[in-house]
Amino acid sequence: xxxxxxxxPAAAHSxxxxxxxxxxxxxRLFAVQGFKNVSVRDITGEARVNLAxxxxxxxxxxxxxxxxxxxxxxxxxxxxARMLHEATxxxxxxxxxxxxxxxxxxxxxxxxxxxxxxxxxVQFIIRARAEGTPAMREALTQDVGYLSRFAEALCAACPxxxxxxxxWRLHFCLGMxxxxxxxxxxRLHALSGGITREGDVERLLTRMLxxxxxGFLA
Amino acid sequence: xxxxxxxxPAAAHSxxxxxxxxxxxxxRLFAVQGFKNVSVRDITGEARVNLAxxxxxxxxxxxxxxxxxxxxxxxxxxxxARMLHEATxxxxxxxxxxxxxxxxxxxxxxxxxxxxxxxxxVQFIIRARAEGTPAMREALTQDVGYLSRFAEALCAACPxxxxxxxxWRLHFCLGMxxxxxxxxxxRLHALSGGITREGDVERLLTRMLxxxxxGFLA
DNA sequence: GTCTATAGATGGATAGAC
DNA sequence: GTCTATCCATCTATAGAC
Numbered sequence: 001x002x003x004x005x006x007x008x009p010a011a012a013h014s015x016x017x018x019x020x021x022x023x024x025x026x027x028r029l030f031a032v033q034g035f036k037n038v039s040v041r042d043i044t045g046e047a048r049v050n051l052a053x054x055x056x057x058x059x060x061x062x063x064x065x066x067x068x069x070x071x072x073x074x075x076x077x078x079x080x081a082r083m084l085h086e087a088t089x090x091x092x093x094x095x096x097x098x099x100x101x102x103x104x105x106x107x108x109x110x111x112x113x114x115x116x117x118x119x120x121x122v123q124f125i126i127r128a129r130a131e132g133t134p135a136m137r138e139a140l141t142q143d144v145g146y147l148s149r150f151a152e153a154l155c156a157a158c159p160x161x162x163x164x165x166x167x168w169r170l171h172f173c174l175g176m177x178x179x180x181x182x183x184x185x186x187r188l189h190a191l192s193g194g195i196t197r198e199g200d201v202e203r204l205l206t207r208m209l210x211x212x213x214x215g216f217l218a
Numbered sequence: 219x220x221x222x223x224x225x226x227p228a229a230a231h232s233x234x235x236x237x238x239x240x241x242x243x244x245x246r247l248f249a250v251q252g253f254k255n256v257s258v259r260d261i262t263g264e265a266r267v268n269l270a271x272x273x274x275x276x277x278x279x280x281x282x283x284x285x286x287x288x289x290x291x292x293x294x295x296x297x298x299a300r301m302l303h304e305a306t307x308x309x310x311x312x313x314x315x316x317x318x319x320x321x322x323x324x325x326x327x328x329x330x331x332x333x334x335x336x337x338x339x340v341q342f343i344i345r346a347r348a349e350g351t352p353a354m355r356e357a358l359t360q361d362v363g364y365l366s367r368f369a370e371a372l373c374a375a376c377p378x379x380x381x382x383x384x385x386w387r388l389h390f391c392l393g394m395x396x397x398x399x400x401x402x403x404x405r406l407h408a409l410s411g412g413i414t415r416e417g418d419v420e421r422l423l424t425r426m427l428x429x430x431x432x433g434f435l436a
Numbered sequence: 437g438t439c440t441a442t443a444g445a446t447g448g449a450t451a452g453a454c
Numbered sequence: 455g456t457c458t459a460t461c462c463a464t465c466t467a468t469a470g471a472c
Contacts, residue, residue: 039447039448052450052457052458053456056455130348130349163410164410165425167410171402171406174402175394179390184347187358187362188385195381211434214432218429267438271437279467
């Protein structure tokens with residue numbers, strides 16, 4: 001750890017590479033198949049690493065899950081906070097509803113762009129909200145901090161609305177985001193006869209903002 | 219079945235009662251804990267029936283799940299179709315957006331009323347969409363029929379909107395409904411400092427209709 | 437139809453050699 | 455730090471007595 005070793009003989013993976021590979025494969029399998037439908041054997045098998053790697057690097061299957069969850073939600077919430085901060089500065093402390101909602105919607109939608117590495121991370125996070133472990137649920141309930149900044153900004157931007165109303169409308173907006181799962185896109189595609197394309201995420205983001213902004217100003 | 223038997227000697231449950239009890243307990247446990255987190259032993263234990271009851275009455279655990287799913291989605295979609303039909307007649311074949319959305323939103327929200335037997339059924343259905351078995355997923359994807367009637371009605375009510383736009387906005391509305399899980403209500407409650415109350419479902423329904431109608435007419 | 441006992445399969449975790 | 459072999463728990467499903 002502290003001393004640099006000259007050469008690693010003939011290991012298939014370096015230590016970090018193994019850990020990262022397990023992390024990436026686990027995220028993808030969990031996102032696509034669900035937590036309880038993926039076994040440690042599935043992960044290590046697809047990652048071409050040893051069965052014991054998960055427990056060695058992460059402690060347990062649940063701890064691996066929680067680690068992925070912490071990393072991804074941390075990245076996402078920092079990006080949202082940064083956008084909200086920028087919008088606040090740009091609008092001299094009083095960002096309008098649409099700018100606030102954009103800070104909430106844009107990060108996950110941009111991640112979902114086809115070709116983006118993080119496309120699968122959004123699916124992971126959405127699924128984590130619905131079927132996460134008890135530890136993840138607890139973290140979600142407590143991590144109300146970053147959301148409350150959005151709630152306060154929205155209250156300030158809508159002084160004519162009751163606070164209660166603002167919170168409910170924020171809840172509706174979160175529902176719009178959480179419904180962006182692969183399976184729901186597929187169903188919408190079938191329903192619409194193929195005219196809905198989720199590949200153009202910037203266009204979809206605009207659609208979401210149009211809808212949500214109008215709902216907020218109702 | 220055909221002849222009325224005079225007396226059932228000393229069985230703890232009649233045949234139908236056992237089946238119904240398993241059905242009800244399974245629905246509740248699945249809705250609250252998730253499908254993979256509930257074992258046949260959990261169900262039969264809580265229902266105070268034999269371990270073999272599930273396989274005897276339903277064939278398998280997955281078949282039990284699918285049966286609950288079929289019954290509940292059937293009931294829900296019939297109620298929605300009936301309301302859409304009534305709205306169509308009431309408005310002489312051209313129901314406005316709000317009446318169409320009410321036919322979509324009201325049934326699950328009314329079911330969710332505290333004290334209603336079906337309160338738990340809504341949670342079951344929402345969870346089924348996210349983590350259902352392959353059979354349920356396939357049924358969902360194919361059961362696009364009842365939704366297409368809503369889509370057509372909305373297209374007719376919004377002749378100025380592109381069909382594509384109508385489908386996306388319908389997708390957003392469905393997201394609003396699917397986000398009404400116990401866990402999300404709890405989180406919103408924590409976020410708002412306790413001022414949001416999901417107990418008043420008629421008020422919540424009005425809030426959802428206000429938001430979604432404005433979004434549709436944007 | 438009910439119930440007990442058990443088969444048969446799977447999964448998480450770990451010991452111990454290398 | 456890696457890998458194999460294995461332990462032990464859990465689960466679904468079923469056979470067979472009553």
